[in-house]
Amino acid sequence: MSDATSSIAANLERIRNEIADACARAGRNTANVALMAVSKVHPAEVLIEAYEAGQRLFGENRVQEAQGKAPVIAGYAGLELHLIGPLQNNKTSKAAEIFQAVDTLDSVKTAERLNSAAAALGKTMRVLVEVKLSHEESKHGVAPEELPALLAALDPLSNLRVGGLMTVPPFDEDAETARPFFQQLRRLRDENVGAYPTLTELSMGMSNDFRVAIEEGSTCVRVGTAIFGKRVYPA
Numbered sequence: 001m002s003d004a005t006s007s008i009a010a011n012l013e014r015i016r017n018e019i020a021d022a023c024a025r026a027g028r029n030t031a032n033v034a035l036m037a038v039s040k041v042h043p044a045e046v047l048i049e050a051y052e053a054g055q056r057l058f059g060e061n062r063v064q065e066a067q068g069k070a071p072v073i074a075g076y077a078g079l080e081l082h083l084i085g086p087l088q089n090n091k092t093s094k095a096a097e098i099f100q101a102v103d104t105l106d107s108v109k110t111a112e113r114l115n116s117a118a119a120a121l122g123k124t125m126r127v128l129v130e131v132k133l134s135h136e137e138s139k140h141g142v143a144p145e146e147l148p149a150l151l152a153a154l155d156p157l158s159n160l161r162v163g164g165l166m167t168v169p170p171f172d173e174d175a176e177t178a179r180p181f182f183q184q185l186r187r188l189r190d191e192n193v194g195a196y197p198t199l200t201e202l203s204m205g206m207s208n209d210f211r212v213a214i215e216e217g218s219t220c221v222r223v224g225t226a227i228f229g230k231r232v233y234p235a
């Protein structure tokens, strides 16, 4: 076993324990909080190392990068790959092929294209709607006030199943800064789950703030750095 393998396995174990602690503090069942390993920028081999340490759920930010990793991870039973970065309209077919789910849906147009692509492959894809709760230019997602209209437009798309909401709050060293954003996403879910009963998931929380996100009801924390180490982007 290489050093990298043992550190990924150890990191996963530590984070699983931290998730369990946060659940215990919040009076929640650990079974209701999934850990997604965010493997963007890292080579496909690290996904396999994490898989061998028991990890099954992975998130990638770019369709093209995931496409490059797809042949390596094919054949690992139960490995589930979600898109957690923006989906361009010209990538919907590829995305439907590579990913089990798209967690960043934020437009009707993209949803319609993804729905057609999934139908052509004879599959139903799980999707989450990304909500933009801050005013940062760089962030994606639908504005909260536009969420009901988007959910209504997604409803008839029979090859997509809307499973919940996702958000990325502004980064801050202090995890507490993210708390109001997590609370707002939860409120939006609670306001809309009556009309859309499948809208149960809350994908929120990253390396820095997943403990706070769990306290606020997260059902999926997306953790990259704390599992795989710092991302080194090519120059």
Ligand SMILES: *Cc1c(COP(=O)(O)O)cnc(C)c1O
Pocket: 038, 040, 061, 084, 085, 168, 206, 207, 208, 222, 223, 224, 225, 226
């Ligand atoms: C990169 C990324 C993550 C993981 O971030 P870390 O801080 O490395 O844990 C989670 N969610 C999204 C959408 C990301 O782009």
